[in-house]
Amino acid sequence: MFTKIHRRFSHAQTLAIGHFLVILTGALLLMLPIASQDGTVTDFLSTLFTSTSATCVTGLIVVDTGTHWTFFGQLVILLLIQIGGLGFVSIGVLFSMFLNRKISLSTRSLLQESLNVDRVGGVIRLVRKALLGTLLFESIGAILLCFRFIPDFGLVTGLWMSIFHSVSAFCNAGFDILGSFFGAYCSLVPYAGDVLVNMVIMSLIVIGGIGFIVWSDLLEHTYHFKKYRLHTKIVLITTLILIFGGALLFYIFEKDSILAGRPIHEQILCCLFSSVTARTAGFNTVDFGFVRQCSALLMCVLMYIGGSPGSTAGGIKTTTIAVLFGSLVSKVRGNHGINLFRRQVDKDTVSQSANVLVLTLLLATSSIMAICAMQDLNMLDVAFEVFSGLGTVGMTTGITRDLIPASQVIIILMMYLGRIGTMSFAYSFFEKRNVPAIQNPVEKVMVG
Template sequence: MFKKIQRRFSHAQTLAIGHFLVILIGALLLMLPISSRSGTSTDFLSSLFTSTSATCVTGLVVVDTGTHWNFFGQLVIITLIQIGGLGFVTMGVLFSMFLNKKISLRTRGLLQDSLNVDKVGGVIRLVKKALMGTLIIESIGAVLLMFRFIPEFGLQTGLWMSIFHSISAFCNAGFDILGSFFGAYSSLETYAGDVLINMVIMSLIVIGGIGFIVWADLLEHKWHFRKYRLHTKIVLVTTFILIFGGAFLFYLFEKDAILAGRPIHEQILCCLFSSVTARTAGFNSVDFGVVRQSSALLMCVLMYIGGSPGSTAGGIKTTTVAVLFSSWFNSVRGHHDCNLFKRQVSKDTVRESSNVLIMTMTLALVSIMTICAIQDLNMLDVAFEVFSGLGTVGMTTGITRDLVPVSRVIIILMMYLGRIGSMSFAYSFFEKKSVPAVQNPVEKVMVG
């Protein structure tokens, strides 16, 4: 079936259809009575919302994962998260390698698009490293979490808690199953001051969010920053600035509000965790329903930027922001080229970055206006929800359960488009055409 889809559709169409089929299968499984704790069927829209959120590694939920779904339902969700995090194409290739089947050139090209790598050569080797790295990192994360969860919840429950949250964090999904113990939708608020939980979850989020290409570069060149590819340099520097810059601003905005009265180590953890999780992870150690508007707006910006290309994260990506900012900075200085780390970024890359910015911002604004027109909700809360869905983050101010069916469908579309990429979705409708031999005359237009 997978090969038939490949032959009939373009790469962009295959990715879009593949994700849709995975979401649909997940929704049908979650609708079954054996998936819920009550033993009754879950309505289709709630199941579809949950399946989309899991496959698109978002974390937004309309029913609490820990209290509504039983072990089978949670197993379906974590499977969808793993498939969504690594990409269904990668999982398909893994299955083919397991059966010792030859990987076709077309499948390699599809992997190239799925992982956002610049060449087909070496893509299978990259996939093997990514799968092995994922297994090792998620296993280490689970083992470290066991030191906290097993003494607290017992061997069986603690083991499942550790595995579930390690996969969810590494894949930047933000799903948690702690609601049955600490109250529905509580996420990691109970562990706001726990150094072990915070450091493990943050590390998993960051490692999963920098991308497989960066992993390969770091493994090859170790600590020699000068030898890194331009892509790796941009990702690492931008990630560092966003994490610590976001944490510093969050502290300034909330030091006399939600952080007031907390021990200093807990304040530091809350600031760092909030900055990291906003970059498409979705966990929360503080209640974002009561933060100041300045903090909510900061989170919207971080959610919109997201992680890095070829990773488990969403958003418009760190490299997009870095390229656009560099292009603007060089332009105001009178330079016509976009330069980063003594390298020139191609004009095609700058144009692609601009397209991504315009496309995603248009989708976000239209969605915000539509939901606000349908429901009488606070505009910043709606914007928070939309950017959370589009950036595949999963953070919320608490309005997810209050959304009417039409609004929920809009958020489902935002999560779907945020995962496959708005430009990839657009490309699935239009064939790329070669530059025509005869072009229209050029005329200057005044802007700005």
């Protein structure tokens, strides 16, 4: 299937078109009367927004998932989340494996780009591990959540709640269906002090967000840190710094505000959960419409960074920010090259990281200005929404439902670009060219 498509399109174009077709299919299915609680046709923009958010594992919504959609509608959303989390190419390869079909080199190469890994060799084994790992972790998460949701909602509803939230958390999607019981758009606020729910959801988010490459490395070398690949070391250390650093700052900013009056264990859970979920998951246990501006800005930074390459997460990725920070430190110290964990980072990686940073900031800034020009909204709220979409996070201060159609289209585009990758989308418009034999002379330009 992918071989035939690739004959006409490049890898980047195939990924862009494939995601678009999945989103469009999901939007059309959600328009069916059977998908909505009142049995009517939901307008196309709302279904397109929801389908994009689910496929791009974001979590931003214009209608409440628990109260607006029927079981059929929620099932469609869950399937879109699973396809978006694993990638439609991985799902296609899974079916090919079941049918004992040979995986062509072209498909392997496409899979390599889809998973954002550095080599074609071993990519099929990586997919198998990813699929088995996904099934294992989502199953464990669902079983653990059953201990809370079945007593609260009954056997059938509690089981569906457990499965839905486990998949949504592992895929870093942030969709919830608790609105029908606790009020629309409540997310996990009713369980802010529940240790079981918080720990299970946070664990699934982190495991899904560190990436399939890291899984493989951890499985192969277990706890021998020195044997890990440089990529794995960077991901693990950066993830820990962001989780605990973000939680500490959130506590400092909110201890006398939104956290005031809560039991100490709930304060700790809220801080850790907010730090974890801000990096692409989209669930929330506190109402971010009432946090201080410094906390909202902190969340924007965490959403912008996101998770790790080759994972279910979005953002510019932990490795990108680590490489750029390493480059900054190296330049300040006057060192030659960038050395991390006794390894020198490739110069092309540094250049790629800088390109991603510039392009995403340009997109985010343009989107914020465009929405603010069309609507009289608080700029920080708009920035929060845009970074949430671009980072495929799904957190909001509550303005999503106030966006006019044109603003919704901008957020849809941000979610789409955030999932397929801004650089991948840019590559889809241009063919890679060989380095010319004759190049222009080099001249230095003063910067800084």
